[in-house]
Amino acid sequence: MMDEEVVETAHLSYYPFLAAATSYVEASGITLEDLISGAALERARVRGKERVREAIRAGAVRKPRVMSRGQAEIELLSYPFARILVSCINNAHLIRRFALAEAKSAYMALKEGSTFTGGDTDLLDEMALEFELHLELLGMPHEHAPVRIPFPEYLRYTANLRDKRWKLVNRALDKGQVNLRTNEFLRILQEAIHARIRKDLPLDVPPTVCESVRRYTNELETELEAWRKQLGEDEFETGIRMKDPSSFPPCIKAILSNLREGVNVPHTARFAVTSFLLNVGLTVDEIIELYRSSPDFDEERTRYQVVHISGEMGSTKYTAPSCSTMRTYGNCVDSDDVCEKIWHPLSYYKMRLKLKRKTERSKSASQKETEIDEGKTESEG
Ligand code: SF4
Numbered sequence: 001m002m003d004e005e006v007v008e009t010a011h012l013s014y015y016p017f018l019a020a021a022t023s024y025v026e027a028s029g030i031t032l033e034d035l036i037s038g039a040a041l042e043r044a045r046v047r048g049k050e051r052v053r054e055a056i057r058a059g060a061v062r063k064p065r066v067m068s069r070g071q072a073e074i075e076l077l078s079y080p081f082a083r084i085l086v087s088c089i090n091n092a093h094l095i096r097r098f099a100l101a102e103a104k105s106a107y108m109a110l111k112e113g114s115t116f117t118g119g120d121t122d123l124l125d126e127m128a129l130e131f132e133l134h135l136e137l138l139g140m141p142h143e144h145a146p147v148r149i150p151f152p153e154y155l156r157y158t159a160n161l162r163d164k165r166w167k168l169v170n171r172a173l174d175k176g177q178v179n180l181r182t183n184e185f186l187r188i189l190q191e192a193i194h195a196r197i198r199k200d201l202p203l204d205v206p207p208t209v210c211e212s213v214r215r216y217t218n219e220l221e222t223e224l225e226a227w228r229k230q231l232g233e234d235e236f237e238t239g240i241r242m243k244d245p246s247s248f249p250p251c252i253k254a255i256l257s258n259l260r261e262g263v264n265v266p267h268t269a270r271f272a273v274t275s276f277l278l279n280v281g282l283t284v285d286e287i288i289e290l291y292r293s294s295p296d297f298d299e300e301r302t303r304y305q306v307v308h309i310s311g312e313m314g315s316t317k318y319t320a321p322s323c324s325t326m327r328t329y330g331n332c333v334d335s336d337d338v339c340e341k342i343w344h345p346l347s348y349y350k351m352r353l354k355l356k357r358k359t360e361r362s363k364s365a366s367q368k369e370t371e372i373d374e375g376k377t378e379s380e381g
Contacts, residue, residue: 005069006066006068006069006072009024009066009069009072009073009076010066010072012024012072012076013066013072013073013075013076014063014066014106014109014113015106015109015127016075016076016079016080017079017102017106017193017196017197018130019130021076021079024076025076025077025080028073030077032209035077035080035081035084036081036084036209036212036213037212041074041077043074044073044074044077044078044081045078045081045213045216047074047075047078047081048077048078048079048080048081048082048084048085048216049081049082049085049216049219049220050062050078051078051079051082051098051102052082052085052086052094052098052220053219053220053223054101055094055097055098055100055101055102056094056097056220056223056224056227057223057227058101059097059100059101059104060101060104060105060108061101061102061105062105063105063108063109079102082098083201083203084203084205084209084213085213085216085217085220086098086201086202087201087202087203087204087205088205088209088210088213088217089217089220089221089224090202091224092289092292093224094220094224095198095201095202096198096289098197098201099194099197099198099201100194102193102194102197103190103191103193103194103197104190106189106190106193107186107187107189107190107193110123110127110186110189111143111183111186121137124137124147124182124185125137127189128149128189131189131192131193131196132153133149133153133188133189133192134149134150134153135147135148135149135185136148136149136177142182143181143182143183144181144182144183145181145182146179146180146181146182147179147180147181147182147185148174148177148178148179148180149177149178149180149185149188150176150177150178151168151173151176151177151178154168154171154178154180154188155168157188157191157192157195158188158191159284159285159303159307160191160283160284160285160286161187161191161283244352244353244356247349247352247353247356248276248349248352249338249339249345249348249349249352250333250334250335250336250339251272251326251331251332251333251334251335251345252272252273252276252277252345253334254333254334255269255270255272255273255331256273256290259273259290259291259294260290262294264294264296265294266329266331268321268329268331269329269331270291270305271309271318271321272320272321272326272331272345273290274287274305274306274309275309275318275319275320275321276320276345276346276349277290278306278309278310278318279319279320279346280346280349284303284306284307284310287306288302288303288306319346320344320345320346321345322343322344322345323339323342323343323344323345324343326345338351338352338355
């Protein structure tokens with residue numbers, strides 16, 4: 001049986017983004033120097049590097065079973081060290097992936113800890129308090145147990161959730177409260193956790209500190225490079241799993257490339273690319289990331305505009321402008337042979353996907369024929 005102090009430290013190590021976890025580390029008297037080079041904290045550094053490696057490879061961070069206070073502290077300290085590593089590498093894609101992996105893992109731990117019958121309602125209350133969510137529990141803890149939160153809080157964290165069920169029009173509203181199941185509330189918590197982790201990354205780490213942790217960052221950079229090769233350039237650069245960016249129309253590719261290079265893109269082009277990407281299934285957050293390199297980037301303003309175009313919060317959902325509108329505003333560039341057969345950038349995308357599938361099918365059919373022919377020749381020989 002673990003004593004209460006161990007249980008508390010283990011709890012903080014599971015949720016190291018909590019304000020209480022930060023206070024615990026501060027109160028421990030461990031300095032930045034101890035963390036980056038103290039011999040006693042080598043295990044925390046190795047585990048910190050592992051956290052980042054797991055985020056790159058698996059998109060999730062393991063939560064090991066904690067059995068002692070020492071182990072809990074290593075786990076807890078590995079989190080700030082991982083943040084230092086991610087900040088020193090300072091790759092936008094890694095930052096996104098790390099924040100998402102940490103948030104997802106916290107979600108899984110929360111799910112395990114709070115939704116089984118007889119589970120821990122204190123955990124839900126604690127998280128709600130931490131993220132200033134006024135949660136009302138309406139039944140015994142269980143993943144389907146009803147809960148509710150005020151609708152402005154619901155809106156704050158669901159803007160990036162793509163599924164129709166998160167739209168306010170599909171939700172029962174009762175005196176300003178939105179009814180949810182416990183597992184849906186946990187999903188909202190994941191969004192809140194992600195926003196917190198993402199918010200201050202990259203940290204402003206002094207170059208001397210980055211130099212001291214070079215041997216860890218070198219390894220992670222190699223890992224990141226291997227992953228870049230595996231994913232392909234487009235997905236890696238944007239950090240977004242677009243369905244098939246190589247099939248996007250030339251006009252959209254040109255705008256995306258300008259955004260990536262930090263070129264100031266006119267409003268009409270921003271509207272075109274945003275509405276196009278929303279239509280092919282990207283989330284509000286993913287699109288905001290694309291604007292991050294713009295010279296005049298203002299996250300709040302961008303979010304407002306993207307949410308507005310997406311039709312969230314009851315406004316009209318806009319479709320991408322047609323080719324003739326694109327031409328009018330000078331946004332039709334590099335048109336090719338497929339452009340001659342369509343009148344809308346979304347039709348271009350669909351046609352390209354169709355052509356690609358057709359080519360792949362005929363390629364695999366001719367490959368099969370060759371294999372059969374070769375088999376025949378061998379048996380005849
Ligand atoms: S013709 Fe249409 S799809 Fe092709 S580049 Fe111009 S706007 Fe884009």
